[in-house]
Amino acid sequence: MKYSLAAFGSGLIFGLGLLVSGMANPEKVLGFLDIAGLWDPSLAFVMGGAILVGIFAFAIARKRTLSFLGFHMKLPASDRVDTRLVVGSLMFGAGWGIAGFCPGPGLVALGAGEIKAAAFVASMIAGMAIFEMVESSRPSTR
Amino acid sequence: MIDIAWDSFTPWSALLGGVLIGLAAASFILLNGRIAGISGILGGLLVPRSGDIGWRAAFMIGLIGAPAAWIMMAELPPIQIEAGFPAIVIAGLMVGIGTRYGSGCTSGHGVCGLSRLSPRSLVATLCFMGTGFVTVYLIRHAFGG
Numbered sequence: 001m002k003y004s005l006a007a008f009g010s011g012l013i014f015g016l017g018l019l020v021s022g023m024a025n026p027e028k029v030l031g032f033l034d035i036a037g038l039w040d041p042s043l044a045f046v047m048g049g050a051i052l053v054g055i056f057a058f059a060i061a062r063k064r065t066l067s068f069l070g071f072h073m074k075l076p077a078s079d080r081v082d083t084r085l086v087v088g089s090l091m092f093g094a095g096w097g098i099a100g101f102c103p104g105p106g107l108v109a110l111g112a113g114e115i116k117a118a119a120f121v122a123s124m125i126a127g128m129a130i131f132e133m134v135e136s137s138r139p140s141t142r
Numbered sequence: 143m144i145d146i147a148w149d150s151f152t153p154w155s156a157l158l159g160g161v162l163i164g165l166a167a168a169s170f171i172l173l174n175g176r177i178a179g180i181s182g183i184l185g186g187l188l189v190p191r192s193g194d195i196g197w198r199a200a201f202m203i204g205l206i207g208a209p210a211a212w213i214m215m216a217e218l219p220p221i222q223i224e225a226g227f228p229a230i231v232i233a234g235l236m237v238g239i240g241t242r243y244g245s246g247c248t249s250g251h252g253v254c255g256l257s258r259l260s261p262r263s264l265v266a267t268l269c270f271m272g273t274g275f276v277t278v279y280l281i282r283h284a285f286g287g
Contacts, residue, residue, distance in 0.1 A: 003174060003196075003197050004196045004197045004199075004200035005200070006169065006170075006173040006174050007170070007174055007197040007198070007200040007201040007204070008200040008201065008203060008204040009169060009204065010166045010167075010169050010170040010173075010174070010178055010201060010204065011166070011200065011201035011202060011203065011204025011205035011206075011207075011208075012166075012204035012205070012207060012208055012211060013162055013163075013165055013166035013169065013204075014162075014163055014166035014167070014178060014180075014204070014205055014208075014249070015204060015205040015206070015207070015208025015209070015211075016162055016208050016211065016212065017159045017160070017161075017162030017163035017164075017165070017166060018159065018163065018208070019159070019208060019209065019212055019218070019219055020155055020158055020159035020162055021155060021156050021158070021159020021160055021162075021163070022152055022155060022156065022159065022219060023156075023159065024209075024219070024221055025219065025220055025221050025222055026221070026222065026223050026224070026225070027220075027222035027223070027224060028150065030224070030278055031147055031150055033274045033275055033277075033278040034278045034279070034282055035144060035275060035279070036279050036282070036283050037145075037147075037282060037283070038145050038146070038147035038150075039144050039145060039146055039147055040146075040147040040150045040151050041146065041151060041153075042150075042151055042152050042153065042155075042156040043156070045153050045156035045157045045160060046156045046157070046159055046160035046163065047160060047252060047253065047256070048157065048160060049156070049157040049158065049159070049160020049161040049163070049164060050160040050161070050163040050164035050167065050253045050257070051160075051164065051253065051256050051257050052160075052161065052164060053161055053164025053165055053167070053168055053257075054164045054167050054168060054253055054254060054256075054257025054258075055257045055259075056168070057164070057167065057168030057171055057172055057257065058171060058254070058257045058258045060172065061171045061172060061175075062258075066175070067171070067172060067173055067174060067175035068172050068173055069173045069174070069175075071173075071174060071175045072175055073171075073175040074175050074176050074177070075171075075177070075258070076177065076258075076260070076262075078262065079260060079261060079262050080262065081261065081262050081265045084243050084244065084245070085243075085244050085245060085262060085265065085266055085269075086244075086265065086266075086269055087243060087244070088239075088240045088241065088242065088243025088244025088245065088266075089240065089244035089246075089251070089265075089266040089267075089269035089270045089273075090240070090244075090269045090270070090272070090273045091236050091239060091240030091243065091244070091273075092236065092237055092240030092241045092244055092247060092270045092273075093240070093269060093270030093271060093272060093273030093274040093276075093277070094236055094240075094273040094274070094276075094277045095232070095233045095234070095235070095236025095237040095240055096233070096237060096248075096270060096273075096274045096277075097273065097274040097275070097276070097277025097278045097281070098225060098229050098232060098233035098236070098277060098281070099223070099225040099229060099230050099233035099234075100223070100224075100225070101223075101230075101233060101234075101237065102237065102247050102248040102249075103180040103181045103184060103237065103241060103247050103248075103249070104180045104205065104247070104248065104249055106234075106237075107180065107184075107202065107205050107206050108205060108206065108208055108209060109221050109223070110206060111205070111206035111207060111208060111209040111210060112209035112218055112221055113209075114221055114223060116223040116225070116227065116230050117221070117223065119227055119230045119231060119234070120230050120231075120233065120234045120237075121234070122234065123230065123231045123232075123233070123234025123235050123238065124184075124234040124235070124237050124238035125184070125188070125238060126234070126235060126238060127234060127235040127236065127237065127238020127239040127240075127242075128181075128184065128185045128188055128238040128239070128241075128242050129188055129238075130235070130238070130239055131185075131238065131239050131242035131243060132185075132188050132189055132242075
C-alpha cells in the first residue's frame, strides 16, 4: 500500500512537471526538435532541471541497498550497449518526431481529454503488445 | 545559424517543470527504489505478474490524473497536436515498439539514465534525439513546409 501510494505521488508530480514545463504540448516538443526552423530550446532546460535534481538523488541511491521506505533498490544492472538498445531508440526517436509525443506527455495529454492523445496511447500500447508477442515467441533472447 | 524562437522559448517554466520531473524521479528511486521510466512502467502492465500491478497502475493513475489535479488550481496549458490520426497511429506504434526494444524512453534513459551517468542511457538518448531531429527536419523542411 505504502509502495503504491509513493508510486502514485511520483506519477502525479511527474505529470505536473510535464504540464508546468510545457512538454505535455507536442507543438513545444517539436519546436525543440526543429533546429532548422525557429528553434525553441525549452526542452533542454527541462532535461537540465530534471538532471540537476536527479544527479543528487541517484548519487544517494547508489550508496544504498534499501530505499528510504525499506524496499530493495532496483537499479539497472546492464550497462551493455547493444543492437536492441540502438535500434529501439532510433525507432522511438523517429516516432517521437512524427507527432511530438513520447510516452509521458502522451499519457498526460490523454488525461487532459485530448482525443488524439488517446489514439496515440492506444497505438503505443498496441506497439508494446506487439513487442511482447515477438519476445515471447523468441524466449532465448531475454 | 540557429534561429531561436524567442516568443515561444520559456526557460523558467521549463526549468521549474524539469525540477519537478527530477523530484518525481528522485522520490521514485529513493522511496520505491525504482527507475521512473514511463515506457517500462506501462509496458510491465502488459505482462502482469502478481504484486507487480498495483504500483504500476498507481503511478499511471497519478500521471494521467495530473491534469485533473491541475484544473483544481489553474487553467490547463495549451496542448496543440498538429499531426493527423494516421500519423499519430504510426507514431504511437513506433514509440511503443521502439521504447520496449530500447528499454526506455525520455524519462528512463533521458532523465534517470543521464542522472545516473549511464553510458548505455547516453547512447540511447543520443539515438532517439538524433532520429527525432532528423524526422522533424524531413517532415517540416525536406518534404513538407
